[in-house]
Amino acid sequence: MADSWANPAQRLGSDLHLELSRAGGRRSALTSALREAVRDGRLPAGALLPPYRSLAADLGLARNTVAAAYAELVAEGWLVARQGAGTRVAPRTEPVRAARVPRQTPTRPAPAVHQLRQGQPDAASFPRAAWLASARRALNAAPNEAFGPGDPQGRPELRRALAGYLARARGVRATPERIVVCSGFAHALRLLFGGRVLRGPLAVESYGLPFHRAVLAAAGVRTVALTIDADGARTDELPRLAGVRTALLTPAHQFPTGGPLHPRRRLAAVRWAEARDALVLEDDYDGEFRYDREPVGAVQGLDPERVVYLGSVSKSLSPALRLGWMVLPERLVGPVLAAKGEREAWAGVTDQLTLADFLDSGRYDRHVRRMRQRYRARRDRLVATLAAHAPHVTPTGVAAGLHAVLRLPPGTERQVVAAAARQSIALDGLAGFRHPASTMPALDGLVVGYATPSEYGYGPALEALCRILPAAALARTPPG
Template identity: 65%
Template sequence: MTNSGVNSPTGSDLHLELSGSGSLRSQLMHAVREAVRSGRLPPDTRLPSYRALSADLGIARNTVAEVYSELVEEGWLTARQGSGTRVARRVAPPPPHRRRPRPSSRRPIHDLAPSSPDASAFPRAAWSTSARRAINAAPSEAFGVGDPRGRPELRDALADYLARARGVRVDAELIVICAGYAHALQLLGPLLPSTVAVESYGLAFHRDLIAGAGIRTVPLSIDERGARVGDLSEKSAGAVLLTPAHQYPTGGPLHALRRAAVVDWARTADGLILEDDYDGEFRYDREPIGAVQGLDPDRVIYLGSISKSLSPSLRLGWMVLPDRMIDDVLAVKGRRELWSSAWDQLTLADFISCGSYERHLRRMRGVYRGRRDHLAAALTEHAPHIRVSGIAAGLHAVLELPEGTEHTTLAAARRLGVAVDGLSAYRHPDSTMPHLDGLVVGYGTPAEHAFSSALEALCLALPPAP
C-alpha cells in the first residue's frame, strides 16, 4: 500500500509512503521514522491529527494513536496539550549530501560587479507595511485573473510619480506593467523594425534579446556627450535604443542638443526611440535630467524598473507607450498577466503613493554618494594615475586603464577574489570606435561593512603607475 498527501483540518500536509511487508502499524512506524531520519520532516514540524491521518491512509484511528504514542516514547516525536504532535527537536537529521564545489565555481570574496543595489538596504519594514495595507484595501477582483496592462492602482501611482519626478508625459492608460526591463524588450521585439541602432558600449544581454527577435543591431559611437545620434541617418535604422540619463556603462548623460536631435530624427525618419531610464533616480553632482520622452511622447517608448532602486528580485517594470502601440503590445503579452504578481503590484502602488519610495531613494542617494566618494578617495590615495569617470550618477564608475592592460588587470582582480567587469565585454562587435581599456566597478552591491576591504583589494589589482 502506498499513500499519500494528507490535507488535515489543522493545516498540516504530510506525504508518507506505506509499503513493504508487515502490518499497517509497522509500515506507518517505518514511514514516519524514515521521514524524520532523512530530514524531510525537520525538528518541530507539526504532524496531522490522528483523525486526519487515519482518514487519509485508511488506517484505524487507534492504530495511528498507538504509532504516535510509541514514537513519542522512543524520542522521535513530542506531544503537548495545545501544541499537537511534533517532530522532536533533539532528533537531528544527517546533513544533506553536498557536492564538492569545483575551483572554477568559487564565489568572489569582493563583489564589485556593476548594476546591482545593496540587497541589505531593502526597506523591509516599510515594504511590509505597504503590503499589509495594500492587501487589506484590494478589491476582490485583484485576486482573480490578472489584467495584462497591470493593476490600475500601480499604473495610477506610476503616472503621478513619473510625471512629477522624471518629466514623463503620461496617462495611466499608456502604461503597461512588465517583469523588468529585459521582459519589456522581449515584448517589444516583434514590433520593432528590422534594424535598431544601439550604443557602441552597452549590455550584450540586451543586444541579444533584440537579436533574438530577428532584428539587426547597428552601433552608434559614443563620446563625452553620449551617443552620437547625428550618425543615425547613416545607419538605416528604424529605431534607436538609448540610455540618456546615464550612459551605460561609460557614464554621463546625453547632451541637451543631442536629445533634441534624436527627437528630430525620429520625427523626420518616422523612427522610434527606446529610452532606458537607467539610473535616472540616482544623481549626485548634477541637477535632475528629465526624460527624453517628455519631448515627444508619440515617438518615445519610456522603459523603467525597480531593479536598481529597490530590488531585482521583485521583477517589476513598466513601459510608457505611444497610444498607437498599446494594443499591439498587449496582443504580444497575452490575455492575462503571467509574469508579475498582483500582490507585488499592489504593494508597490502603495509604497509609491504613501511616499516610502521617494524616502528610500533619498536615503540611498546619500549611501551611494558616500560609497562613490569613498571609491574616489581610495583611488586618489593608492592609484592616482587611474582616471575615474561616469560618477556623477548611478551605481558604478569606470576606471580608465592604460592601453593593453585590461586583460591582465582582470586576471589580477580574480586572483584577489574581486568580481569586476572589463569595458571590452560591453563593446558592440561591429563598433568602429577606438577600443577602450577599463574596469566597470559597481559600488552598490557590497554591504556597508565589506566595502572598505573590497576597495583595498581592487586597488591592489590595478596596474602600477607608468
C-alpha cells in the same frame, strides 16, 4: 506491483505513506514497509506511530495484523512501546542509507570576498519598514476585484501613481492609459521585439549590457552599433543606417561609460525618428541618482509619440521586486497588450498596489533622497581613495549612477581583471560590454560598482582594488 495507501492519522495530526507489496502475507508486507520507512529515514528516531486501530482502519487491515507487526518490530529493536506513551521509532536502529550523489555534481564557485560589480543597489538599504507600511495601507484599501483575474496593463492605482511621479521627477509626458506595467527592462524588450510589436534592425550604443543584446538576438533582432564618446551616443550616425527605424539609448547616463546624452544629440535622435517614422527606446535605468549636475529630463518629453520610455525599480529599490513600466505612444498600447496576452506572467498585484502607495505617500521620494546621499558619499570615497593610492587611474562617469569607470592605459585591462580575480575582487572590464560589431576604438577600463558592498565591507574592497592597480596599470603605460 504494489498497493499504496496514505495514513491521515487525524488523531495524531501526522501522515504516514506506506507501500505494501502484494507478495506474501499482509502482516509481512506491513512489517517490511515499516522497517524500510525507518531504514531510509522517513520515520526518524523518536517518531510516534499511529495507534493500531487508526493504522488498521487506514490500510484496510485487521487490528491484530497491525499489532503483530508492531510487536515483531519491537522485538527486533526497530520500535519501542511504552504503556500510555504509544509506539515510537527506537533511538538505536540501522544507520539511514545515504542518498546517492552524482559523481560529477557541479559546484558553484565560491563568492568573491569583495563585491564591486555594477548593477545592484545596496540590498541592506531596502526600506523594509516603509515598504511594509505601504503594503498594509494598500491591501486594506484595495477593492475586492484587485484579487481576481489581473489586468495585463497593470493596476490602475500604480499607473496613476507612475504618471504623476514620472511627470514631476523625470519630465515624462504620460497618462495612465499609456503606461503598461511589466516585470523589468528585459521583459519590456521581450514584449516589444519577441511579441513582434517592433522589428529590427535596431541601433544600440557600442557599449551596453550583453544580456540585453542576447534578449534581442533571441528574438531574431539584428543590432547595429552607434559610436559613443564623452557626449554619449553619436545620434548623427542614425540617418546613415539603412533599414534602421528603432534606436535604443541610455540618455540620462550612458551605460556603462557614464555621462548624459548631449542636448544637441537628444534633439537629433527625435528629429531622426520624426523624419524616418521611427522610434527611440529610452532606457532610464538610474535617472534618479545624480550628484554633481542638474537633473536630466527624459527624452520622451520632447516627443511622446516617437519615444518609448522604459523604467523600473531595480536600481532605486530592488531587482527582487520585478516591477517595471513602459510609457508608450498611443498607437503601441494595444499591440503591446496583445503581446502580453491574457495569461502572461504579470507582475504581482500586491507589489503593484504597494508601489502605488509608496509613490503616493512620498516614501519613494524620501528613500531616493536618502540613497542619493549615501551613494554620493560612496562615490566620493572611491574618488578620494583612488586619488591617494592610484592617482594614475582616472575615474569617469561619476556625476551620476551607481558605478564608475576607471580608465586604464591601452592594453592593460585584461591584466588588471585577472589580478582582481586572484585577489577575490568581483568587477568587470569594459571589454565585456563592447558590441562585437562596433567599429569604434576599444576602451580599456574597469566598471566598479560602489552600491553593492556592505558598509563594513566597502573600505576593505577599495583597499583591495587599489592594491591591484598601480603595478598592473603602470606596467603597460605608453611612453610620453
